[in-house]
Amino acid sequence: MKKPRKVGPAAPKSKGPSAPALLALAQGHAAAGRWREATASYKDLLKIEDRPQWRGELAAAYAGRARELAAKGMPKEALTLWENRAQVAPELPPDPDYFTLLLRLGQVQAALDLLARTGERLDAATLTALRSHLAALHLAAEPAVAAGLGADDPIRVQGPVATAALDAYCRGDDNALRDALAAIPFRSPYRDLAQVLKALQRAATAPTEASALLERIGDDSGFAPLRRACALALGPAQTLTARLADAGNHTRRFALTLAGWGDERQALWEETRKVAGHGPQPLLRLLHRRRVLLGEDWARRQALRLLAPGFPKSAALIAEGGARRLSAEERLLVAAWHAEDVNNPWEDIEAWSAYAHHLIQTGPGPAGSVGALRVALVLRRVDDQREILAKSAPSQEFDASDRALVDALTLSLEYDPDAPEIYERLVRYYLRGGDLKTARHRLEQGLKRLPKDVGLLTAALDLALAGDAFKKAARYAREVLALDPINTGARERLVKAHLAHARKQIRSARADLARKELEQAAAWDQGGRWHDRRDLLVGLLDLTEDEARGRAALGAQVAALGGGLSATLALALEAVAIGRTPAWALKAVGLGKVKVSDQADLTAFLARLRAHLDGGDGLAAALRLLFDKPLGAAATWPLTPAESESACDTLRRAGLSEARRAFAEAALKRWPGTPVFVLHQFESRRTGPGSYPNRTEMARLEDAMVQAQESGDERTAHRIEQVIMRYAPPGLFGGRSGGFFANPFEDDFDDDDDDEGPDPRPFELRPDDALRAMIEIVGIDQLLKMAGIDAKERAEFKQREREIGRARMIEEIAELMRESLLDFGPGMRPGPAPRINPPKPGPKDKRGGRQAPAPEPPNDDDPEQFELF
């Protein structure tokens, strides 16, 4: 039903805007490039008053709108507006764009008429540019140009020679081209064509010169499209297609041809560029469609690679693209490729194992054949990629991933037994775990097939050294050097082996044998790198046999080493190595009081200590007791920040905590708050199981981490973060006033409270409640992460949680924590995160294994008190 119209008095006719208002509106539109609105406003304005200035502005608005429409691909509509412009302001010179639009629309005669009518109003440069358009059209055999120009017009007169030049270029006749170009006058309407052709002649040999020639052609020239196509072709080949992304069809084809693209390649690119970036399906279709051109096998293999990222869902795409479905082998291979993107070695191991077993079932052929080699490579793939065995020792857990990899590598040797690196990898893996018997077994297998392999012989040398079989080690070293005389590593190992054997003989009171070993060491130590140690051992050996001779020899040697703390270290290290106390040796040479003589001595001591630690040996407890305190006295010497940091780091490695703390604190006095020294100070204070950090220390550490991050010192920030994680979560056991939910690092007591002892305040929250509250806040996974549980084990916890539910999982974690902590009660202090073992896997879960860490060096941290004399 129609709504009744309201009846009332007629509204008064509204008065339109005033001329000034309209003018302002029109000018505003024009300034903003809103040409359609601008033309409408100017037309309204001219209805009020016809002023020449406003006509001129309307003409400008028409021109703007015409260019806008031409750019949108509406040339006819644009032409109408140019005509409007000419009508509204006939006194204005013709716009070049109007002229070129007429030519583009094929209205050559109209363009010529326009030029004849209004050409005298144009400046010379514009006229030249417009005539170059006519020249280009004439060259392209547009008959209307010749018909509209006089016979003596230069465009017609010089047309034949320009045509000759172009034809000569196209057919590759460079002599004819050169002659024709020479005949084109400088002021010819074909001058820009000459520049283009000269540039093309130079493109291959002098691209920079060619580019310079092209740059002489203006954008308003009739030859500008040619120039653009040439310039696009001249750039780097790698970015050619990117440069052509917005180019038109003719420009693309022109540039691609210049760049050496054949017709087939161009056609395929036109086909593929439309499907780029739309996922694998279009490319799969293309590969299938063009498989004959590309080669059936090649196209198929590329198609499989396209499926890997989205496998197994992507498997259906290949059939949708028209190709045949995946075979069993292809499916297993793509699954293995896909598994490599998953950060779980078990996925990898299972996927490649499945593929290997498929290959085995198909009958790969005898060992060493291509098929067998393929099986071996597949079996080795995971460890080759992840380098697990190269870094780990045998795990104690039967279902650990390293064991699966060992099985795979061992099986691979049946298919490819001439792979020395695999034997070596296995030997070193067992060697790292101290399983010398299995290591020897693998070594023998390898050496049986490859007796002259330097890598295997070097592993044999290391294995012999690990078993204290020094004679055997020396024999292997000689074999290595016979094959590779400049193998400094083997030579060094051999010298070290003889020195080690000499020490062993001294310990066994076999002086004659020890001297023989020392002579052997001297013979092999051609560079004299080990002569200091050798001479010290000779002196110590003398000392055991003839005290006076020994004193003299050692005294001379210590003096040759410069005396001081560095020489003391060298002597003490050798004394300990032959089973004597440092005091025995130091007393013999009169080094009663251990002290650093000067800064050079400190530098030499630290360098010697670093070299010793780099050899893989720690510092014996007796030596730590000997040097820890005296070194602290040197901490206040004027070291640079880099020297201080280096000193702290060396002292950390040596376990010289007291000295490290002294150096860190001295550095902090000089450079307060420096993150790396805050870290060294913090760590050096953690010298025993009872040395827990208090909140002030933790807060200071967190500040240091922030400061390190802000200054871009990511390494220190990361190290501090690791330390914080080790001692977190302090809130779990903190019991601070303000409750468990307070920021664990928020300090509400005096900053000056720099108490280094444990926080004396009692807990106010029961540990189980604290744990539950913690889980509520951060979740089970984050809690486990904070407790140092790795991703794989956390996944097991997650699986367990799915099986038994969250509530029971929390109970189990609490129970595990109670078991793991010796003192999980009201007196518990913040300390290193407890080690929580993951729950036992269910019967189907066989991925519970984890890598056994590389064995710790022997703990010689004997807490006995050292007395010098």
Place this chain on the structure above:
Amino acid sequence: MSDPYLTLGLPPDADDDAVHAAYLAAVKTCPPERDPQRFQAIRAAYESLRTQRARLAQALFDREPPSLTDILDRADPVGAPRRPSRVLFDALLRGGD
């Protein structure tokens, strides 16, 4: 270009000698001082095909999807620069794009 066979212009059944010869030819036409990036690509391609073991590993483990350039190079490798036809010149002279 990710396919080493295309980089060196080799057929899929190339043996050690063919790979070595193709490598030497490629280095000759593109020495490291002229185009270091291209030389690196040639060197990497050579390393991945140098031995039968390497070629087998490449076939088994290279899972990089083909790039558009790979497909184009496989179909019709880029050749020496060519001269556009007169027809193409005329199209651009007429103001086409």
